[in-house]
Amino acid sequence: MGDPRRLRKKYTTPGHPWEKQRIETENKLKQDYGLKNKKEIWKAETAVRKYRHLARGLVGITSGDRQAKETVLINKLKKTGLLPQDGSIDDVLSLKSEDLLERRLQTLVLKQGLATTTDQSRQFITHGHIALDGRKVTSPSMIIKVEETGKLGWYGKPIEFHRKETTVPTEGSKTIRRIDKETQKAGIELEKTAAEEILAEANETAE
Numbered sequence: 001m002g003d004p005r006r007l008r009k010k011y012t013t014p015g016h017p018w019e020k021q022r023i024e025t026e027n028k029l030k031q032d033y034g035l036k037n038k039k040e041i042w043k044a045e046t047a048v049r050k051y052r053h054l055a056r057g058l059v060g061i062t063s064g065d066r067q068a069k070e071t072v073l074i075n076k077l078k079k080t081g082l083l084p085q086d087g088s089i090d091d092v093l094s095l096k097s098e099d100l101l102e103r104r105l106q107t108l109v110l111k112q113g114l115a116t117t118t119d120q121s122r123q124f125i126t127h128g129h130i131a132l133d134g135r136k137v138t139s140p141s142m143i144i145k146v147e148e149t150g151k152l153g154w155y156g157k158p159i160e161f162h163r164k165e166t167t168v169p170t171e172g173s174k175t176i177r178r179i180d181k182e183t184q185k186a187g188i189e190l191e192k193t194a195a196e197e198i199l200a201e202a203n204e205t206a207e
Contacts, residue, residue: 034118131155
């Protein structure tokens with residue numbers, strides 16, 4: 001049967017639970033990327049911290065195999081989009097958790113125009129409406145490689161949804177309808193005033 005698999009945490013929690021600046025930063029990331037909870041932030045921070053640790057270890061190596069190990073690490077990060085094509089070991093040392101969050105499936109679905117909000121993107125993924133190279137994917141936290149970015153699409157029938165308008169309000173919008181109501185109200189008051197004036201003139205003539 002073999003030994004049972006030991007499950008380990010994929011993240012480390014903050015050392016100080018009530019640090020104001022860190023809490024504010026995490027809340028902003030959670031909102032910007034539509035994350036379910038802060039564990040997803042801690043997972044990203046742990047992964048990025050591991051890459052930085054490996055890079056610092058390579059910087060301190062003076063043996064001949066340093067170049068080979070650097071190439072392996074850099075190429076891996078380039079494939080996942082964490083480094084640009086001209087990235088170096090110094091760029092690895094400056095990686096942030098946001099760099100990894102940008103490569104999540106949930107973020108890229110939004111950027112590809114398959115959703116209008118991060119929450120909608122997460123919903124489409126978990127409900128099985130998103131495909132990667134024709135294969136259904138249901139994990140919003142999945143890290144997408146650079147070569148896979150253009151392979152995102154709908155799984156099955158495309159979902160029709162209303163996109164957010166960034167142009168000025170058009171006819172039929174709430175803004176225009178509100179203006180129409182105000183104009184209509186002003187017109188009624190004008191007609192009422194004119195009728196009162198005509199009635200007053202008629203009374204004067206009769207006298």
